[in-house]
Amino acid sequence: MSRHVVCSADELPPGTRRTAFVDGREVALFNVDGRLHALLNRCPHGGARICNGVITGIAQSSGPGDYRLERDGEFLRCPWHGWEFELSTGQSWCDPGTTRLRNYDVKREAGETLVKGPYIAERYPVVVENDYIIIEL
Amino acid sequence: MKLPYAGAIDCDLHLPAPTIAQLLPHLDDFWRDQIINRAIDRMPFAMMSYPPNAPISQRADWRAAPAATALETVQTQALDAFGLSFAIANIIHGAVALHNDDMAAALCRAVNDWLRVEWLEREPRLRGSILIHPQDVSQAVAEVERLASDGRFVQVLMLAMGERPLGRREFFPIYAAAERHGLVIAVHAGSTYRYAPTIVGWPCYQFEDYVAQAQAFENQTVSLIAEGVFQRFPRLKFVFLESGVSWLPVTMWRTDKTWRGARPETPWVDRWPSEIIREHLRLTTQPFDAPDAAAVAATIARIGSDDMLLFSTDYPHWQFEADDVLPEGLSPATLRKTLIDNALATYPRLAQEAIGGAAAIEETIR
Ligand code: FES
Numbered sequence: 001m002s003r004h005v006v007c008s009a010d011e012l013p014p015g016t017r018r019t020a021f022v023d024g025r026e027v028a029l030f031n032v033d034g035r036l037h038a039l040l041n042r043c044p045h046g047g048a049r050i051c052n053g054v055i056t057g058i059a060q061s062s063g064p065g066d067y068r069l070e071r072d073g074e075f076l077r078c079p080w081h082g083w084e085f086e087l088s089t090g091q092s093w094c095d096p097g098t099t100r101l102r103n104y105d106v107k108r109e110a111g112e113t114l115v116k117g118p119y120i121a122e123r124y125p126v127v128v129e130n131d132y133i134i135i136e137l
Numbered sequence: 138m139k140l141p142y143a144g145a146i147d148c149d150l151h152l153p154a155p156t157i158a159q160l161l162p163h164l165d166d167f168w169r170d171q172i173i174n175r176a177i178d179r180m181p182f183a184m185m186s187y188p189p190n191a192p193i194s195q196r197a198d199w200r201a202a203p204a205a206t207a208l209e210t211v212q213t214q215a216l217d218a219f220g221l222s223f224a225i226a227n228i229i230h231g232a233v234a235l236h237n238d239d240m241a242a243a244l245c246r247a248v249n250d251w252l253r254v255e256w257l258e259r260e261p262r263l264r265g266s267i268l269i270h271p272q273d274v275s276q277a278v279a280e281v282e283r284l285a286s287d288g289r290f291v292q293v294l295m296l297a298m299g300e301r302p303l304g305r306r307e308f309f310p311i312y313a314a315a316e317r318h319g320l321v322i323a324v325h326a327g328s329t330y331r332y333a334p335t336i337v338g339w340p341c342y343q344f345e346d347y348v349a350q351a352q353a354f355e356n357q358t359v360s361l362i363a364e365g366v367f368q369r370f371p372r373l374k375f376v377f378l379e380s381g382v383s384w385l386p387v388t389m390w391r392t393d394k395t396w397r398g399a400r401p402e403t404p405w406v407d408r409w410p411s412e413i414i415r416e417h418l419r420l421t422t423q424p425f426d427a428p429d430a431a432a433v434a435a436t437i438a439r440i441g442s443d444d445m446l447l448f449s450t451d452y453p454h455w456q457f458e459a460d461d462v463l464p465e466g467l468s469p470a471t472l473r474k475t476l477i478d479n480a481l482a483t484y485p486r487l488a489q490e491a492i493g494g495a496a497a498i499e500e501t502i503r
Contacts, residue, residue, distance in 0.1 A: 045397075059401035064306060064365035067404060082398035094397045094409070 002137050009108050009131035012036070019051050023137055027104065030055065030087065032073045037087045038135045039076075040102035044092075048080035050101060058084065058093060076101075105136040138463045141472065143220025146480040146487065149325075149378045149421045149449035150215055150224040150263075153207055155251050157182060163247035163254075168240070182231035182244075186327040186334075186350070187454075191343060196455040208259055215452040216262050219462060222477075223487060224450075225264045227294055227325055227378060228252060234329040238273035242280065245270050249284060257289045264487065266294035266323055271308060278310050285318040291486040292321040292376065297353040298328035304357075304364030312366060316373045319485035324357060326350040326379040351426070354380040355388045358414065362392060365405040367417045374483050376419045379451055381426035386439035389414055415442045419483050421449035422464055422475060423456045430466030443471040447480050 006020040006029065017030045019041055028041040028051035041049050057072035075093070076085045084093040090103035111128045126132060157178040161169050172178050187194045204210040216224060232244035245268045252265050267290050269277035284290050293315050295303065303324065315322050327350075333339040335349045336356075354377050361367070361375060389411040396410050406413070427433045437443050450462055467475060481488045 059404035061365075061404035061407075063368050064405050078398075082400075084400065092397075094400060 003134055004137060005114065005126060005132045006038075006135055007133050009133055012133055017051055019049075020135075022135065025137070027135060029106070029133065029135075030076075032087065035073075035087075036106045036108065036133065038104040038106035039085075039087070039090055040104075043078045043080065043083065044099050044101060045078065045083055046080055048078050050076060050078055050085075052079040053077050054079070055087070107134055108132070109134050138465055138467075139460050140219055140462060140476070142476075144222045145219065145448050145476040147215070147219065147221045147224040147450050147452070148376060148419075148447040148480055149423065150211075150221075150226055150452045151454065152211060152226045152228055152252070152256060154183065154228055154230050155248060155255075159255075160244065160247040160251055163250040164243060168243040168247075171240070180231075184229050184231050184234070184327050185330060186346060187229060188343065193343075193347065193455050195453045199453045208256070211452075212260065215450055216260070218460065219450060221262060221450075223262055223264055223480075225266060225291060225323075225484075226252065226256060227266045227323065228268055229296075229325060229327055230268060233268065233270050233296060233299075235270070238270065238276060241270035242273060242276040245280060246283075249280065249290075253284075253287065253289070257287075263289075265290045266292045267320070268294050269311065271295050271311060272300050274307055274310050278314050281311065281314040281318065281320065285314070285320065288486055288490070290320070291484045292323040294323050294325060296327040296329060297324050297350060297357060297377075297380070298330075298332070298334055300329070300331045302357060302360035302364075304360030304362070304366050306364065309366075309369065312370050312373055316370045319489075321374045321376050321484055323376045323378055324354070324380075326353075328353070350379070351381040351384050355384055358385075358388055358418065359392055361418075362406060362410045362413055363403050365403065367413050368405045368407065374417055374419060376421065376447060376483065378421050378449070379423070379454070380420055381424050382420050382422065382446070383426040383432070383436045385414075385420065385445075386436060389440065411441070415440070415445060419445050419447050419479065421447050421451070423449045423451035423454075423462070425464040427464065433464045433466035434468075437467075437471065443474055444479055444482070446471070446475040447483065448476045 004022045006022060012018055012029055012031045014031050014034050020027050020029060026041040028039050030037040032055055041051050043050050054077040055073055056075055056077055057069040058075050060068045060070045074087055076087050085101045090101035092099035108131050111126050111130045111132060114126045114132055115128060183189050199214050204213050228248055230248050232241050235241040248268050256263050257265050267281055267284050269280050271277050281293055328334045334346050340346055392410040427436055
């Protein structure tokens with residue numbers, strides 16, 4: 001397992017998304033109201049770049065004619081065919097057992113701790129004053 | 138193939154539709170007067186989907202050799218010939234195509250009473266279907282309620298092509314009544330011709346009309362799933378009669394595939410449509426629409442269950458020759474389920490009776 005600095009925290013403020021190349025993989029990064037998500041940027045269905053998907057909730061119902069959008073901001077809808085994935089686990093809503101988006105541990109850390117630790121900062125020269133987004137592969 | 142043993146339950150047997158003259162005693166004074174004085178009694182009320190002289194409507198050897206009475210004909214040619222323990226009688230009557238809701242309801246009542254008096258009371262192996270005119274939902278519900286206390290009626294009968302898709306909520310009161318009384322909803326091939334029977338427009342030939350029936354069943358399957366009928370009525374079963382079978386796996390696959398992306402549109406569909414279909418839908422075996430044993434086995438494998446098949450003769454429709462009433466390629470276990478067990482699991486009213494009768498059914502199996 002290796003930990004990588006993918007960008008500075010300023011580059012992924014709440015409500016934004018971006019991609020980063022890590023170890024030859026393209027990773028989609030999302031900041032939803034301060035919650036960070038990092039997922040392989042390739043839908044398991046047809047390979048769409050899921051960084052272009054819609055962040056939304058999950059439509060629920062107690063029966064015909066009843067509609068509720070719940071857990072807003074916790075799901076990603078693939079831009080190509082609309083499959084829904086839970087951001088925190090990468091699981092497909094329709095088929096949680098066998099279909100999932102590869103997801104990675106992601107966190108924000110202070111530059112101060114980073115300069116000491118065994119991190120691979122591929123692109124980002126780390127300065128002590130800043131915070132950074134770290135993912136684990 | 139032939140039936141390997143006696144005791145099968147035939148889930149789609151047709152009795153000759155009553156003439157209007159036969160229905161007159163079962164109509165009240167008002168409707169009898171209307172029917173006679175408007176010369177409606179001269180109309181055949183035969184369904185366009187089954188023109189009486191078309192080869193499909195009656196097998197030639199059966200047509201050529203009637204017994205002394207209609208009852209004896211059905212007994213000799215079907216009930217005895219196939220060694221049936223029960224046969225569910227479906228009467229496809231033109232009343233359901235009328236635009237006058239009240240006349241349609243009156244004629245449906247008469248057909249049902251005629252079935253009860255002329256057939257169910259005379260032949261203990263017969264079971265009945267409650268014919269309704271579903272376009273007038275409240276009268277349809279009233280008819281189901283009127284006959285529900287007679288345990289010999291085991292299902293409610295509708296056509297594959299009416300005015301609106303069968304999943305629509307307007308029909309829910311009919312489904313609620315059926316579920317409440319342990320009745321099944323049966324959907325038989327046929328159209329009231331409110332619309333063209335093909336989605337691309339009016340065809341010219343009966344040949345086209347008959348092929349199009351299977352597509353109507355596909356549409357109804359998707360409607361029932363999308364509208365959440367089985368989420369609302371979890372104990373309800375639908376039986377498709379004369380629908381064909383081999384189209385089903387394709388529809389299941391496509392419905393599952395589309396659901397994955399379109400799911401939020403109908404959030405009450407809370408599991409794979411194919412699972413819901415396997416649990417709630419049943420299809421009769423005549424016709425099966427597959428050429429040989431391998432194709433039949435492949436169809437069942439792709440459906441992923443042999444719980445869905447119900448044996449039928451579709452008597453007297455011309456679906457098979459001699460006594461080759463079964464599709465080829467059913468394993469002995471699937472056969473046993475198709476002939477008896479699936480019907481008992483589908484029809485609560487048959488199962489109730491067969492608790493005493495199960496032993497009897499069992500004994501006839503050699
Ligand atoms: S590529 Fe993502 S749903 Fe098809």
